[in-house]
Amino acid sequence: MSSFSITEPSRTQKWVAGALVVGYALITLLPLIWILTTGFKSPVDAISYPPKVFFEPSLEGYVNLFTTRTRVSPEQLQALPPPASWYEEIVRNRDMVIAGPSRYGERFLNSVIIGFGSTFLSVFLGTLAAYAFSRFKVPLKDDLLFFILSTRMMPPIAVAIPIFLMFRSLGLSDTHLGMILLYTAVNISLSVWLLKGFIDEIPREYEEAALIDGYTRFQAFYKVVLPQAATGIASTAIFCLIFSWNEYAFAVLLTSGTAQTAPPFIPTIIGVGGQDWPAVAAGATLFLVPVLVFTILLRKHLLRGITFGAVRK
């Protein structure tokens, strides 16, 4: 290994490299595997020590996640008609009955509305702004771009109190609109800067050709620039979604009822009827799914997006 060579690596080298990759993957995936398995454990298995690697899978965590339950006495339980569904049976085994649905569904829906809403808005506004900054003479362009970037120069939570007061007096506290606007404000700088980079890379000749071919400036943007920028738009959208989907601090501070997203809600599950770790884990597992699906759908673009600028066309 003393000199750099481009020959085929030896069998040992391949084996060592493979082991390193697998080892690293295991370490990074361990917390995820932990959460995933805990969701299917019984409450006793979930807190057993040493931790159980093999266990009898149960859907109790998921049932508890989606329901609210009340404890009843054994006599009352006897008096009830037999359980009508598998989930009711799981609940009855714990001397409880289902009192109604939990709020997880609502909170999850809030996350979807706010997360995807702010992602759409960030990317939409970001694309228009980036195009303008990339192609037109904008007065004070550099200062404006710096100003947009400067909103990232401190942690957003540092301005939590002014935002809290502002939201309260504007009536935006605990509203979907408020959270969408807030996350958009945080994401827009990332979106403008990333997309400007992508659009700068698209040669102007394409639009000029379209202008000559009889299209208006907007048509040229829409039909020629946008398809070229699809890669950049997709990867920017993923970054924006990951931020707004996972955001916790502002969500705790500014939402409590109507517009509460899943991240601040999931920890509260634990308080309902003891230390219900499987339900918390189930909530966290389901919460991962949309970002995962979204990322997989845009994966083709993301890969190109991450390496953008690395290869000159």
Next chain:
Amino acid sequence: MAEIVIKNLKKKFGDFTAVQSSSFKIEDGEFFMLLGPSGCGKTTTLRMIAGLELPTSGEIYIDGEEVGQKPASQRDIAFVFQMFALYPHMNVRKNISYPLVSQGMPRAKVREKVAEVAKILGIEDIIDRPVGGLSGGDRQRVALGRAIVRNPKAFMMDEPLGALDAEFREHMAEELRALHDRMGATTVYVTHDQLEAMQMGDKIVVMNHGVIEQFGAPQDIYDKPATLFVADFIGSPPMNFLRFHGSVHPGTDQVTLHHHTFNVPVMREPFEGDMVFGVRPEHVSLDDESGYRGEILAAEYLGTTQIITINAPNGELKARIPSNQSVRPGETVGLAFNAATVTLFDNQSGRALTSALNEGVLSHG
């Protein structure tokens, strides 16, 4: 097809003047070259004609209509870019049909037109391929196809052969010229390659620093350069410049260089001071009887001719002589010039002095 008239066209980018008050006229059906070194304003001029840049002042008439401040989409011209600018997310057919789609032409008609153009350009076999994998020449043909499919009033071409390799460029230049002759379309073509300009153009405008140095037929520009810049820029090797001090009057037909008298075309204007005696290398010959002598520094063999570099009393010069004439570096030879082809320049301003040779050209240049 259309005639294009440019009047006092000017373009400033901030403090920088890219094009200074240009005026010229492109006749209907002409293959018109905008020639000059990079940064001379030729591309800016072309882009102003196309509507991709708006002029700071001045007028542009296409087919008699003033279009100076109109957007490109309303000028009905086609543009071929140096890097082709084919829409990368569309295949060949879509690229070519794109200008027709914008006009709202019915689909069947579009197909028919595209097929016709593909046939003219010989690209029928690649019509459904994505543009990404095409060779430079095929991309060039597709770009041309996109330009001609619409039958525009005029074509603008910005160094369309610049991205091709040398061997193929020659072939494509012929193809372009043949296409032009067949369609008879007014074409404005930007190039920095003087050979390309001479080879293809009906008329040439030579620009430098945003100023038009000369405007005319290739032969006139080559034989009767209006300025030192043109004489130097056109021709390979360029015109020889022998600097001397002297005076001429209308009617003078001789000048004296280093005590030797040389015939020149009959002068039409008076001048006194530092002058330049300009003579093309092919009009320099070796003459043992001439008292004007110089030492041969080098000889470059070019097949039928050779270029020899001679250290003459008024400066270094190059001569193009038959390659069967044997010369050796270090040898001293006598020099003669073909008097009818000589141009005298004002050394200070670079302007050619009017003589019997160039009076016809300079009067409207």
